[in-house]
Amino acid sequence: MISIQELTKYYDDVCAVKDMSLDIPEGQIMGLLGPNGAGKSTTLRILTGYLPPSEGTIFVNGIDVRKDPIEAKKLIGYLPESSPIYPDMLVYDYLDYIAQVRGIDKSVKTARLKDLSGLCGIRDVMHKSVSSLSKGYKQRVGLALAMMSDPRILVLDEPTSGLDPNQIAEIRSIIKEIGKEKTVIFSTHILSEAEATCDRIVIVNKGKIAADGTMDELKSSARAEQKISLSLRDAKRDDAEKALSEIEGVTAVNCTEREGQLDFSLDAVRDLRAEVYLTVKNRDWVMLELLQEKKSLENIFRILTSEGK
Numbered sequence: 001m002i003s004i005q006e007l008t009k010y011y012d013d014v015c016a017v018k019d020m021s022l023d024i025p026e027g028q029i030m031g032l033l034g035p036n037g038a039g040k041s042t043t044l045r046i047l048t049g050y051l052p053p054s055e056g057t058i059f060v061n062g063i064d065v066r067k068d069p070i071e072a073k074k075l076i077g078y079l080p081e082s083s084p085i086y087p088d089m090l091v092y093d094y095l096d097y098i099a100q101v102r103g104i105d106k107s108v109k110t111a112r113l114k115d116l117s118g119l120c121g122i123r124d125v126m127h128k129s130v131s132s133l134s135k136g137y138k139q140r141v142g143l144a145l146a147m148m149s150d151p152r153i154l155v156l157d158e159p160t161s162g163l164d165p166n167q168i169a170e171i172r173s174i175i176k177e178i179g180k181e182k183t184v185i186f187s188t189h190i191l192s193e194a195e196a197t198c199d200r201i202v203i204v205n206k207g208k209i210a211a212d213g214t215m216d217e218l219k220s221s222a223r224a225e226q227k228i229s230l231s232l233r234d235a236k237r238d239d240a241e242k243a244l245s246e247i248e249g250v251t252a253v254n255c256t257e258r259e260g261q262l263d264f265s266l267d268a269v270r271d272l273r274a275e276v277y278l279t280v281k282n283r284d285w286v287m288l289e290l291l292q293e294k295k296s297l298e299n300i301f302r303i304l305t306s307e308g309k
């Protein structure tokens with residue numbers, strides 16, 4: 001449905017997106033996850049035809065966004081990071097006005113506004129002024145605006161930014177509901193946000209894709225590397241290092257010594273606590289501590305997006 005090919009964007013000499021390629025199939029809810037300044041908004045602006053790329057191409061349903069932005073935009077609903085909504089109108093009047101601007105036929109307009117108000121949970125505020133709404137409701141109105149033309153693709157830039165936990169949960173459930181029928185792409189810098197909502201997560205850092213997969217795939221790659229720490233007494237350092245490094249699946253052994261105690265940190269391909277325990281027991285060394293550090297997705301995200309990585 002969407003094919004991003006070798007996308008690069010420079011703002012003067014700042015490279016915001018570097019050689020990004022990505023295919024997004026129809027019906028997917030995809031989260032673009034990354035820290036501030038990773039290039040998420042820039043990617044979404046180019047995808048929605050609001051910003052030209054420096055290099056590269058984006059096809060939306062076979063349409064080249066750069067060559068035919070008007071046709072491409074017809075397929076996309078876009079909620080930018082700070083959605084510009086007029087404060088002085090009633091919600092209903094505002095949606096009605098936008099429906100007219102978008103050329104929605106009068107015969108279907110009333111039904112469309114009714115559907116949207118239900119989908120986006122704004123029935124109760126349709127006759128309130130936009131300025132009186134909470135940030136969460138304003139965001140729902142923004143969603144309704146993005147969905148006005150019943151687009152096949154919905155692009156949301158940090159849709160839950162600045163909302164309280166209840167509002168976040170509400171926006172999430174609306175996105176999930178919309179995602180049953182549409183392709184949804186949204187950006188966030190919060191891992192749990194992407195985890196709760198997405199079929200697929202693309203982690204971007206410094207304009208590049210750092211990881212791409214389903215939540216399960218990212219989690220199993222996070223589990224693929226384990227760290228085990230243990231402390232021993234009554235063991236000779238050389239013997240202990242040798243014995244631990246000979247355990248199948250241990251890829252690195254680090255040791256520090258203090259007051260007759262050996263503290264080890266092992267890298268392993270899986271949870272090897274049982275093997276470590278038996279190795280120590282068979283040699284009559286005293287085990288003071290045995291711990292497995294959980295390498296959570298949170299850690300992976302931090303490692304992938306931290307400075308210098």
Ligand SMILES: Nc1ncnc2c1ncn2[C@@H]1O[C@H](COP(=O)(O)OP(=O)(O)OP(=O)(O)O)[C@@H](O)[C@H]1O
Pocket residue numbers: 011014015016034035036037038039040041042043189
């Ligand atoms: N209009 C602009 N002019 C110059 N540099 C820009 C402009 N917009 C973005 N940048 C720079 O491009 C890089 C990527 O910014 P972008 O807004 O795309 O990142 P982001 O991941 O969306 O971050 P945030 O979550 O903070 O919005 C950053 O270094 C940013 O400072």
